[in-house]
Amino acid sequence: MISxxxxxxxxxxxxxxxEGDESRAFLALDSLNRIAAGFLEENEVADxxxxxxxxxxxxxxxxxxxxxxxxxxxxxxxxxxxxxxxEKGFESVAKKSVLAIGIIGKKAAEHxxxxxxxxxxxxxxxxxxxxxxxxxxxxxxxMSLLLKEIGVVSARKGREEAVVNASIFLGEIGRQVVQExxxxxTLSTLILLEEIGNEASETYxxxxxxxxxxxxxxxxxxxxxxxxxxxxxxxxxxxxxFRAQAGEKVLTNSDIVTEVALETFKPFKGLDSNENIDKIxxxxxxxxxxxxxxxx
Numbered sequence: 001m002i003s004x005x006x007x008x009x010x011x012x013x014x015x016x017x018x019e020g021d022e023s024r025a026f027l028a029l030d031s032l033n034r035i036a037a038g039f040l041e042e043n044e045v046a047d048x049x050x051x052x053x054x055x056x057x058x059x060x061x062x063x064x065x066x067x068x069x070x071x072x073x074x075x076x077x078x079x080x081x082x083x084x085x086x087e088k089g090f091e092s093v094a095k096k097s098v099l100a101i102g103i104i105g106k107k108a109a110e111h112x113x114x115x116x117x118x119x120x121x122x123x124x125x126x127x128x129x130x131x132x133x134x135x136x137x138x139x140x141x142x143m144s145l146l147l148k149e150i151g152v153v154s155a156r157k158g159r160e161e162a163v164v165n166a167s168i169f170l171g172e173i174g175r176q177v178v179q180e181x182x183x184x185x186t187l188s189t190l191i192l193l194e195e196i197g198n199e200a201s202e203t204y205x206x207x208x209x210x211x212x213x214x215x216x217x218x219x220x221x222x223x224x225x226x227x228x229x230x231x232x233x234x235x236x237x238x239x240x241x242f243r244a245q246a247g248e249k250v251l252t253n254s255d256i257v258t259e260v261a262l263e264t265f266k267p268f269k270g271l272d273s274n275e276n277i278d279k280i281x282x283x284x285x286x287x288x289x290x291x292x293x294x295x296x
Contacts, residue, residue, distance in 0.1 A: 004031040006051060013058035017065050025070050029058060033077045040084050040093065048093050052081065056100040063107035063116060071108050071116040075101050079123040086130065095142075098127065099294055102146030109153040109162055117150055117162045125169045141188045142290055144173055148192035155199035155208060163200050163208035167193060171215025178222040178231065186231045187283040190219055194238040201245035201254070209254040213242045217261035224268065230279040233271040236262070 004012060004027070013028030015021075032055050039048035059074030078097045085093035105120025128143045151166030174189030193212045200208035220235025239262050246254035 004028060006032065006035050006054065009035070010054040010057065013054075014061055017058060017061045017067060017070070020065070020067075022067060022070060025058065025062065025067070026073065029055060029070070029073055029077065032058075033081075036081055037084065040081070040088060040090065043088070043090075045090050045093055048081075048085070048090070049096055052078070052093065052096050052100060056103065059100070059104045060107050063104055063111055063113060066111050066113060068108070068113045068116045071104055071113060072119045075104050075116070075120050075123050078104075079127060082127055083130070098124070098142070098146070101127075102149060102294075105146070105150040106153050109150050109157060109159060112157060112159065114159055114162055117154060117159070118165055121147060121150055121162070121165050121169055125172065128173065137182070137184055138286075138290060140173065140177065140182075140185050141286065142294065144170060144185075144188050144192050145287065145291055145294065147173075148195055151196040152199045155196060155203055155205060158203050158205065160200075160205045160208050163196060163205055164211045167196055167208065167211040167215050170196070171211075171218060174215065174219035175222060178219055178226055178228065181226050181228065183228050183230060183279065184283055184286070186219060186223060186228060187234055187280055188287065190216055190231060190234040190238055191280070191283060191287065193219075194234075194241065197238070197242050198245070201242070201249050201251065204249055204251065206246075206251040206253050209242060209246060209251055210257045213239060213254060213257045213261060216242075217257075217264065220261075221264060224264075229271050229273075230276040232265065232268050233276050234280055236265045236268065236271075239265070 009028040009031040013025050016025035036048050036051040062070035078101045082094050082097040101120050105117045108116030147166050147170050151163050154162035170189050170193050177185035193216050197209050197212035216235055216238045223231035239258050243258035
């Protein structure tokens with residue numbers, strides 16, 4: 001395969017997307033992938049970050065032009081680059097690659113590319129399952145925030161399958177972190193699931209809201225076993241909000257799911273102490289901080 005220089009590849013990739021030349025765009029991405037991998041091998045962090053930015057520009061343009069295979073290919077490239085960067089301890093490179101996956105997934109969702117957004121969600125989850133990503137609170141919450149963004153945008157566009165996928169994977173994160181008694185991470189998943197469910201209800205996505213509610217119920221039940229009071233309280237609040245929305249929007253399945261789920265939490269009243277509310281507030285503030293860093 002013909003190899004292009006970095007500058008040639010970025011220019012060729014963007015031009016090819018604009019002209020609808022998918023084959024040439026794939027060539028550009030392949031060249032950039034090999035260049036980035038080479039920089040990582042040589043421990044040239046700044047150069048690798050620059051190439052990653054070039055790949056991201058092409059990927060976002062491709063998603064905007066509804067060239068789904070290019071968006072998917074870019075996501076897979078970033079997944080591999082993230083793994084290599086993490087193994088070598090290049091945190092800034094790994095962070096930029098993970099963020100790029102989230103951005104591509106969100107852009108794909110905006111343009112109705114369900115396979116593209118699904119691959120982004122799946123790739124993020126595969127990366128999170130790597131112990132390197134799960135050992136730090138902020139990394140787990142950052143992954144959760146990216147999943148939430150894809151889920152929320154998908155809900156706004158009425159893409160129910162993507163909403164369900166995001167809720168399933170957020171629920172998976174939630175179940176894992178609550179079993180490890182990680183309070184902040186558990187609260188984070190519950191709060192973010194509420195945001196996805198809220199958007200799903202606004203666009204009358206009954207299955208999307210139901211799946212978010214089921215994930216909340218599962219995390220909440222585990223929180224009871226672990227005696228994580230703030231998480232139990234947040235689970236109650238979220239399910240009560242979902243039940244109200246389901247009733248207002250006449251979402252029959254969600255109405256039943258939330259009604260049944262809330263039975264589990266009836267014995268746990270009076271948990272809205274200042275201490276528990278403060279812990280929930282702290283996680284929401286952390287979300288705002290990490291979200292602002294992701295945009296920087």
